[in-house]
Amino acid sequence: MLVAADLLPDVSAIVQQYVIPFAWKAVGAIVLWIVGGILISGAGRIVRGAMTARGIDPTFSHYVNSALSVLLKIVLLVAILGIFGVESTSFAAVLAAAGVAIGMAWSGLLANFAAGIFLVVLRPFRVGDAITGGGVTGDVREIGLFATTIDTGDNVRVFIGNNKLFSDNIINYSANPSRRVDLRAQLAHGVDPHQVIAALAARLPQIPNVVQTPGPQVGIFEYNAAGTLLYVRPFCNNLNFGQVVDDTQRVIGEVTGGLPVPAPHHVEHRT
Structure with a gap:
């Protein structure tokens, strides 16, 4: 009958032969992961700084930095697996087989990756541009490997598949140096629209950040049941769009504030 003392040599041998070497490998893997992560972050900062110093477009530099980070992390993972005795050739074969299976299952992910390359090469927009795409309107923050990051006007971050x-x-x-603000001004029956047009045309160029070329446009949009509807169209840079909209609304209110309130008129004929 075996006693605890008889089992101690076997346990000690197992610990020395398997547990201690595995523990050292685990410690080495953890250290390598931490140090490798620090080096990868440092390499990303160096590459990003070098591209910025050479005036390379931020859209391209962000994309290259993301791709470099993913590639270096894969290399780091292969090195960590090598510590545990997994050969790189075997890992490459497994990775290739897994890549085929993942590619078939995640074809949409690969499509996003390919679309990201086209977005960087063709450049329909750049980082910092205000766009509408995929049902979202906002400022582009980053074009990633698989998704583009956009901050909307209400400060919500949205990730859209490339x-x-x-x-x-x-x-x-x-993309263009100026953008048109398109507003309306409703006048009542009996109000001379040409006088209001002249007053608005004189006030609009005085609004801050309204560009002079092309100049503001004011004219008759239509005649309706309430009176005359005017269009009011100043131009400004996209960065000042919200401010110009607010100021133009204020100017319209000041010019038309003392005029009769427009209301629909109907003529009824009785026999």
Whole structure:
């Protein structure tokens, strides 16, 4: 009958032969992961700084930095597996087989990756541009490997798959130097629209950040049941769009404030 003293040599041998070497490998793997992560972050900062110093477009530099980070992390993972005795050739074969299976299952992910490359190469927009795409309007913060990051006007961060964004219509508000503000001013019956047009045309150029070329446009949009409807269209840079909209609304209110209130008129004929 075996006693505890008889089992001690066997346990000691197992600990020395298997547990202690595995523990050292685990410690080495943890140290390598921490040090490798620090080095990868440092390499990313160096690459990003070098691209910024050479005036490379931020859209391209962000994309390259993301791709470099993913590639270096894969290399780090292979090195960590090598500590545990997994050969790189075996890992590459497993990774290739897994890549085929993942590619078939996650074809949308690969489509997002390919679309991201086209977004960086063709540049329908850049980081910092205000766009509408994929049903979202906001400022572009980053074009990643698989998704584009956009901050909306109400300060909500949205991630859109690159393929969805690239396959949809993209409206770039920052591509041209100026953008048109399109507002309306309703006048009542009996109000001379030409006098109001002249007053608005004189006030609009005085609004801060309204560009002079092209100049503000004011005219008759239509005649309706309430009177005359005017269009009011100053131009401004996209960065000042919200401010110009607010100031233009204020100017319209000041010019038309003392005029009769427009109301629909109906003529009824009785026999």
